[in-house]
Amino acid sequence: MGNKKNRKFNVSVINTVLTVILLIAMAVTAAVTLTELTSSDEAEAATVIKQGSTGKTVRTIQTKLKNWGYYTGSVDGIFGSGTKKAVMYFQRKNGLPADGIVGKKTAAAMGISLSSGSGATGGNSNDEYLLARLIYGEARGEPYTGQVAVAAVVLNRVKSSSFPNTIAGVIYQSGAFTAVSDGQINLTPNATALRAARDAMNGWDPTYGCLFYYNPRTATSAWIRSKKINLTIGEHVFCV
């Protein structure tokens, strides 16, 4: 009797466990397949203004939000977390999905247009924003001068004959920067990194022409250690 009961119990337990495994297996399969199939289609070209955006349109958005009482921060043309909160507040009040991103609908509700060209970045500031992303990915914990110095190294490479001749070319040269290899370049830069990029673009070079830098505590390459050091700022050694 007791055996039968136990067996019955076992069977139902096994059934439950199996169903769960089956469901998990199906879910995993579906998830993996879906991610793989959709990942490449996700990159959209639509113009949106979101955290990390800079420029005139951001300033317009901040001014409007400030006038309407949604935003209390400074109108600085940099879309930071404060601006994002204000946008979400605006979206909730206006019955829009509160994602903190100014897309077509939110922009229309604000009475601004996001035609390409008036977008987050344009022309010269594109390079500057890319530079700010690199600074943030590579040196966000460093002193301000150290952040300007990292950007200056990129610009010195653009000027140097031994490296590609554009900012994007230098930053994305294979193996050149760890922030590119480990994806940290895709983080949203803060106001300090943006200002450091602007300073470097305006000609500030605390390194006097350095083409390399490394952290002496972690660098293993003998080749880089053989370079002539110009100066040390924070954790980084800058060399030519």
Add this chain to the structure above:
Amino acid sequence: MSKKIKTVLIVTGAVLLLAVIGLATALGVVEKKRKESDEKIAGIYEKSYYETVDSMNDVELKLSKISVIEGGELKRELLMDVWRECDVSATNFSQLGTESEEISKVIKFLNQLGDYCLFLSTKMKTTPLNDEEKANINKFYDVVKELNVTLNEAKDNLTDGKTVAIITSEAVSGAIKNHSSVEYPEMIYDGPFSDGLNDRTPKFLDGKAEITTEEGVSKVSEYFKGATDIRYIGEGTASIPTYLYEFKLGRNVGNAQITKTGGYLAMYNAYCEINEPNLSEEECVAKGDEYMTNFGFSDMKAVWVSNDDSTVYINYAYCKDDVIFYPDLIKVKICAETGDIIGLESQNYLYNHTEREVSFPSKTIVINSLLTVKQQSKCVIPTEWNAEIDAIEVIAEKDGTEYYIYLNPETGEEIKVLVTIEESGKLLM
């Protein structure tokens, strides 16, 4: 065996089978995707390779033509072509997906060769090439020929059917390494890519006395009134030797570099969060003028002001007898909230500043009649080849856009034109 147990076994089997099929499909999809992207990357690298070969062949061809023609417009045109093709080749080389030092040597050679050809082409407007320059062209032609042989060797490896990305870069850098006969000449002429640039000396500091790190500290307190916690953090050993200091100034932490010779402020950086601007652009410039005098840079004139979100960037140039010396430039950053200086960069001034005599002929300058002239001044401007030339600067306007036009004071020929762009502050392009 009871019916129930049988059912359980069947269900278990089915579930396991399904799970295995599911996982296998998933892995299959992942693997297929990975292969696809590998192929894509390999494709990009190979494309770069073939384009490199193409453009390098063009460079060789053009150099071969240059080496046989006597001179004139055609030679100038061909030199410009080499410059462009070298740029394309260097870009393609950098996209071969390698960190190899061999490749970066080649990129350096190509950039310098292109730059040299541009320099020669510009020079030929007024003076024909001399024997040494002709000999240089022939030498570079030989290097390019060698390089092309090695590039073609790399192709043999490629067509072996090994099309994985890594092969391309390895094949190219390997082939270049094997050809030790290729020697890249040092370019000693004074261009932007010349090796000579690394050994420049700061003219302004010439003959001035050396200071100690302690004297540097007093310089910091002299330059930055109210600086506290001044800390010596090290030495800069670039072509302008400096002492580095960190200190507190108001609510900012500043980083300054003081020149070892003369104790001048070479560089200053601080980050300042600006809430509300209290000072106008003019008031910031007045502050900047005070700082210039305090730092010991005399006869400096604000020649460019740009307000970027209440950070006011000011360019100062040395100005004497109404002549603006643009090579002697100092850049300053002022915070429009507090009036504090939050940045300074005097590298160009330190490298270039000396007292020099200039004379301008009294010639009437003619510019495009559609432009409205706002200001005209005598000036000295730097060239791309680190020389300086006399020029007449005309600031003029057309349809609300501002232009800076530079003309040769002797001939009246336009040398350079810049246009003002308003975007997060003012930019000159």
